Amino acid sequence: MTVRSPQVWLPAQFGRLADLPPGLDYARWDGRSAFPTDPAEVEFYVPPLTKDIGVIARPLARMTRLRAVQALSAGTDELRAVLDRLPRDVTLCNAKGVAAADTAELALTLILASLRGIPESLRAQDREDWDPRTFSTLRERSVLIVGHGAVGSALEELLTPFGCAVTRVGRADRDTPQGPVRSVSLLPGLVPDADVIVLCTPLTGATRGLFDAALLSRVKDGALLVNVSRGAVVDTDALLKEVDGGRLRAALDVTDPEPLPPGHPLWTAPGVLVTPHVGAFTPDFWPRLEALVRRQLARFAAGRELENVVTR
Incomplete structure (x- = not known):
């Protein structure tokens, strides 16, 4: 009797992925x-790299022997919800850490661009208008990092030369080599002291709409809110009210809705800088992602525990 090797689906983008473990x-x-x-x-199953959960979920109901899913992103909220509806246990792993350095770099870029008025200068350049103005600086500012995982930790390292006073927030109080992490429950008392708030937290039931009208109202006048996590962590309507009045500024690599449709008020809101969810995507992203998938397949073939397990 012929014993079948376990079947693995990889994304077509991995067409050149070599040195795959034998036995699969x-x-x-x-x-x-x-x-x-x-x-x-x-x-x-390693789904195609797409933000369309419908594409990712299309074969799942028919995968009756499925044991593991390796997502290609750190955020897995939508995929996790789909897997929860399956009548069997499936191990879900994410790509935590693969794009941490790149996403942290974009977060720093958004902070500096917003504080130093780069969007305003670009608009003036389009008008051929020499318009010298004084903007803020990052140096020695207070920065609140909400979500001190791989991205938040990498961002803190990038902030070191600026002498910022960093406050770290996570799910619960804990200690890290960089310093103590405060519980998310303390956010109402922490946001009033922050000049810059950076959201790096995963989207979960607890973080969806975390920055709502009540919490945003406690943020100090003139503060900058940077979101490189998921758009739904912020109440978009509440944020629009704060930026439309000029009380807050925002730099968003993620939005709710996403993609941001033409005509949406975030496009033209004063003091808002938008990038199209590109924090992870640099030339280094694919080699690191392929290395993670290769390691996971080797572990799977050997019957070992997988990395980056989110849920079963």
Whole structure:
């Protein structure tokens, strides 16, 4: 009797991925074309790199032998919700840390660009208008990092040369090599002292709408809110009221809704800088992502515990 090797689906973007562990049967799927093999035979699924959860979820109901899913992003809220509806246990792993340095770098870029008035200077340049103005600085400012995981920790390292007073916030009080992390429950008392607030937290039931009208109202006048996590961590309507009045500024790599549709007020809101969810995407992203997938497949083939387990 022939013993079948466990079936693995990889994204078509990994077409050149080499040195894969032996003992597994590989197929590649682009998310658009017909399934490359019978989904019922798949035991390890690496979905296509897309923000469309419908594409990712399309074969899941038919994957009756599925044991593990390796997401290609750190955030897995939508995928986790889909897997929770399946009538079987599946191990979900994320790509935590793969894009941490790149996302932290963009967060720093957004902070500096916003504080130093780069959007205003670009608009003046478009008008050929020499308009010298005085803007703020990051040096020695108080920075509140909400979500002190891989991205938050990497951002704190980048802030070191600026002499910032950093306050770290996470799910609960804990100690780290960089200093103590305060519980998210303390946010109402922490936000009034921050000149810059950076959101790096995952989107969960507890963080959805975390920065609502009540919490935003406690942020000090003139503060900058930077979001590189997920758009739904912030109440968009509440944020618009604060920036429209000029009380707060915002720099957003993620929005709610996303993608931001034409005509949405965030596009033209005063003091708001928007980038299209590009924090992770640099030339270094793919090699690191491929290295993670290769390690996970080696662990799976050997029957070892997987890395970055989010839930089962």
